[in-house]
Amino acid sequence: MRKKSTRLLSAALAVCMMLSVLPVGAFAAEPGAAEPENGVSAQEETEPYRLKGGETVNDTFVAAHGDVYELSGPYTKSITVYTTKNVTLNIVGNVDVNMGSALLNVKDARDLKINAGQYEVVAKVKNTDAAAFMNLNASSATVVVQNGRYLDGEQRLSFFTVVAGTLELNDVYIAAKKTTFPILNGSEVYINGGDLTAEGYYMVYNAPWPWAGIEKAGTVIIDGAKIKNGFVGSENGSVEIKNSTLENNDGYCVSIEGGTITLNNVNVSAKGEESHNSRVLDLCGKLYDDTAKEIRITNGGTYEALAGGMTVVFGGGLNADVTLDNITIKNGKYGVDCRVDKKHELFIKNVTFEGNDTDIYLSSGEDSEEFGNPYVTIDPTFTSEAKIEVQNPYEGRRITTYTNGKAYQKNLKLTSANPGYVIGYKNDYRGEYRYLTRGYYVDSEKAVATAEINGELNQLDSTKLIAKDTEVTLKAADTAPKGKKFKGWKLYKVVNGTETEITDGTELSKLLKNGTETTATLTMPAYNVKVEPYYSNIPYNITAVNCTVDKTEAPMGDTVTATRRALKANERFIDWTVKVNGVEQDTDTFLTPDANDPAKVRFTMPAENVEIKANFKGIPTLNIGDHVTANIDGSDASVPSGSAVPVGETVHLTATVPDGQHFISWTVLVGGEEQKADTFLTTPDANDPAKVSFVMPAENVEIKANFASNPTLNPTLRVGDHVTATIEGSDASVPSGSTVPVPKNKIVHLTANVPDGQHFISWTVLVGGEEQKADTFLTTPDENDPTKVTFTMPDKNVEVKATFAEDPIPEPDPVGPSDTGNIQGAISAVVVGAAAGVIIYEAGTGIYRVINMPSIPMPSNRIELAELLWEHAGKPEPVSTALYSDIEQDDTDAQKAAHWAVEQGLMKDDADNNKFHPAFPVSKLRTCLTWNAAKEKGLFAKTEE
Template sequence: MKKFGTRLISAVLAGCMMTSVLPVSAFALEGSTEFERTVSAQENSDAPAEPSGEVAAACPLTGGETINKEFIEEHGGSKVYSMSGTYTDGIVIDAEDDDVVINVTGETTFAKGSAAFITVRKAKSVTVNAEGQTIKTAEGLAYSRCFYAENSFTGTAVLHGGTYNWQCGSRPACYLCGGSWTFDHLTMKAITRAIETDGANVTVNGGTYDCSYSDSATFWIQNSTNSSFNYVTASGAGWVLNAIDNSVVNVVGGSYSSNKAEVHPDRPTLRVANNATLNVTNADVTGTYCDVFVTGATANLVGGTYTNTNQYLNLGYESPALKVWNGGTLSVKDAVVDCTGDNAAISSGEPAGSYYHYKYGDGGKLVVENCTIKNSKYGIYLGRGSSTSAELKSATFEGTESDIYLESDKEITISDTFTTKATIKVADPEEGRQLTVAGNANKLHLKGQNENYRVAYDKAQHYYYLTQRAPGYTLTAKDATATIKVGGVDTKVDPNDEIYEGTPVTLTADKAPEGLKFLGWTVMVDGVVQNDLLKFPNEEDQTKATFDMPAGNVTVRAVYEIVDPVDPVDPVDPVDPVDPVDPVDPVLPGVIIGGAVILGAYETGTGIYRLMNMQGIPLPSDRIELAELVWERAGKPEPQNMTDEDLYADIDADDTDAQKAAHWMVEQELMKFDEDNNKFHPCFPVSKLRVCLTWQNAKDKGLID
């Protein structure tokens, strides 16, 4: 028996067939206020504007109707309908170029199996308003759909709000073969599928969707040229989104989680296959098997988080968070990939010997840029397959056992922009085993993890490879170029190169900057000064030096000093005399001059100190210039004890800055003054050594940086 609220409505609305308007009060049945929305729903209708205080009649649908031209004419031209109660027959919309509006005014139940509740064949547009209402199947119903769009439908359909509880075990809640559909903030629970397309396009805005059948998908999108999911919350026991068969699907924001049962623990959260394209931006995706699986298709992931728990590893199911194979392409940019368990975070291809490797036998193309990859056994994994490739542009690895893993014969493309230190391991280590494709500059920081092998760089072919591990040391040359012979060719040494003990090294100092001249070399081996390590092929030109690599890490620096064409002997500071030939501060580095180690030479020490600690700072010539230089560098602090009565007699009282600088320097015990005569002796010259020592004293006290 068909039921709609109460049979009293038939008598009240009988006039619906004769006229298109009735007073609003005529529809206030069972306490419903939903009809207040009818006016806005009618805005797309062809019906004329209604007089104030009246709305278009919403004709009740009781089930079994076919809304076509004849039906619309029989009901006074009304295209606005209402729905509530239990229905044992479906409704068909075959309205050609008309706009059909259905308002759901109360809980609505469909109780017929092997049928569709609402079938759309033709219409210009279909709108279903169900905010605050529930549409569901009857208990135990197994074979029905809520919405079925035939491929003859080319119009638009919009579903506004509502809770859809469609618990049929073998049919999708919405099966759409035609038209463009918009799902606007729905809550939908289904068993088999919430939305399936086969030719239609869908736009899903917000809302919550869940599918409990582990061998299906919450969203099954096929043959769709343009579908989008915007800020949707979706979950499922199987695939949450399956985009296939040349579809183009765009996902923006939202949350997608797969909570698989153990029946099918090998279902990825998002799957794209068969020449489809999936674009995901800033979504949060979680899974127990695989977050995104690309096979024979294309996926572009930008931003967002991808979290994989691998909770079914004990059943033999394992998969990376992100995986591409079978000739597909996967691009990942600005994302965080967190994959726990004995697995890889991102992979192209499968491990040798796996079931899927034997079944599909090919990998795909992988591109990774500016991603954070963490907590996995392997960060990036290149498996078997002729199409397997990976390009690493930039990434940060956290908590991974191996940042990069290569199966037999696989090589990875690493951009020169990748400056992060990374570990790399291969399945087939041997002498000369190539790790990267040709074309790299020698500036990557790769650390080999295969026992007895280290990473080396082929400077002729420009790639990284494995070589037998032997004691090797690093050489860092500052303001100079270091070269060694490789295949008889002079080759520049970079800081990450490993150089064997005894290897001949040649040093060439860089051209002296303007205003400076070459002074000598500093040499340290494992942090200890060893200036006698160098030899000079030409004693007249010590800008070139040689040495044999010692058993330690070496740092060499070319040292320059300021050109001073007129350099008289600096007078001794009259207030605080210092012997100009006393050893300088021990922090000053050693210097080789003419093959001899000079640590205490006055000119050498002060020249080096100024170069390393006072570049760009003018050298003061007298005491007041020195006082003002340090005082200004300290930020011109106020002296604590300066008064009008104790101003220095030999500094102009109106020269406030000079008085403050002198008093502050004395207070900080950086300089002294003539107590007997209350004079500072501002014009007394200061030696270069005194300048360096005073500057260092101020730094040690934390007064200047």
């Protein structure tokens, strides 16, 4: 862009040098602005004088027209200000400048105030190289422009040209679409606030313009402004920008050649796309020109590249010191492109780099520190990370300036962007510094390698480079692989992907120093290294009992063979027992039998001690009971009881039945524990269970045959007291307390005769002297009368007796005297004529059918009894509608049931106290008596009878 601007300026210079007056931009004064203290008092009450164009405002003019003037409307002639007085110009309407020169030509003044409000000053200057609004060339003048909107209509050189004097722009709005240099300066310009917009070229240019009378650049101070699509340029001048925002979508934001610039709390972003526009800040010095002084970019703010490939801060050929402090530089190809010569320094203080491909780029003039290589001074306040790239990398190329005093550079977070290089650290007689050196990696896939980089501990891998002589801590896993123990370290030299183990003892001793048991320190050589721990096998002990093993110790994974000892007389092998660290194992999975030798087994050695034992026992014996003979398959000789029988032999047994008895079963004990005979024994002849066979197990066997006397042909029946029996097919009965013979399979009928004052309880049956379950042995033809039963005579003697109990005495009604009338008759009839008792009452009254229905329990108190009776009577309405005081009023069913039961004479109440006593308990007997009374009264439906 610099070349392009030079061409444009040359053309402008050729035209403008022919002009006698440099055009000046138009201004507007805000109405109501306070007059200066030294204003002409005589004019205070005079109406402001409207300037029409072509006037010269000098001391005489001020004396005649006052010091306050108005501007509005079109102007075709310039106005010259050439006075020693303070003057105010108020722009009271839109202003059109339509001529070949500046609207205002200020040659002399003290304080010139221009108040424009929000009026527009539009320049339509015919001369495209002339100034548009104002030309200030008065060293004693201070021009303050307040507000106003300054717009251009044609291309021209500037809005405001300052040759001499001071210009202050407060909250102005400039929209320069075609203006080349909206603000051209060689003296002092202050821009406070405002919005300044251009179309991709300069907004402020602070530089010498001899043809315009500007011999050298001046000072520009911008505070709180917003500058868009136009940049601030300066050549050997002084520029300070603070608290402002600069954005350019087609070029630089700031372009400096020599001089000084300070950026304080400024946000800057640019989007240049052409190579010469690809810098956010273009800070270019002039080689061998000592007019350059200092560049400071400090105190907050963000400097950002909005397009790829841009440099954020460019210092090409810069011969001034540069200080960057408390700012953010982001998203550039280079964050800072530093090209200062060796007489000047780049100071990086509290800077944050974000998203840059390279944060700091350092050019290289020669491969020597004496010629042209720039360095960077990085302050201890720098805590961000920085990627640094140098133009011509070489071993030992210094990156930072020397510092002395408290060491801090070692902790600076600097990494190299040059492939194959890292940024090393040294502190020697010259001071502390960082330098470029070849980087090497440590491949430690099977261990952990760590080293201090930039003051922080980093874990290394094959992608992280470190400098030669860096101390690397190697650490093996705290727990060795199972079955192994840590032995040491192996080192490999890696060249072009080929690994060669380092075995030379002298070289290894230089590289490695042992630390703790599993750590070591590696001094990094000038080549890539692969490190890995190696381990040795741990031998574990093998204890053999009743056998031999082919080795007494072995590492994990080895195969061990065990051979059991020879059998002794009358001995047999049982099995193997294996314990690992004292814990017994499943031998079926732990051991593998030898297919060719049954005395051998194999196992894989675990990572623990092993004990293996062969187990033996004597040959088991066979013990047989009386009347049993035994012989081994294939032999006719009998085996005496207590003989030893080899495991696996088939033994045949025969039971010889004694006279008068018959065979019942076999009893088998193996190892002292009884077995199921039908499972342990086989019966070759299914029709003769007295002959069986079995295979001899590994335990002692005891077998006996069980016999019983032959059954009696006519077993006897004995009946107890109050029991009579009849034999089906015979009219004779068996009287109580007698014993008679009864043929097997005859049906016997029994009747229990209940004594007076008692009731029947149950039957007791003994068959062959052993008690039987009566409800299983006996059947009850009438399920409602358990006193009559039948049974079929077995082949054993039978004894049957009946059990009775005393009847309970009926209790009275709990409210008053016992229920009268039919209830008392029912009590007498039941007690005397039906073997009184609760069970008989339940059966006799029919209430058992009710209480055995689902969800209907036996009543436990008076109100439950009353409700049971009332519900089974069909819930009739009682005569009385009164309410008992001891029954809840809203329980209508309970109230009705209680009154109905009293009205029917079934129950009593406490009429004097209007109480029913609902919670008073009732017995089963009381329930049965009252139920029967209701039946007698005909209060239940026939289905309830």
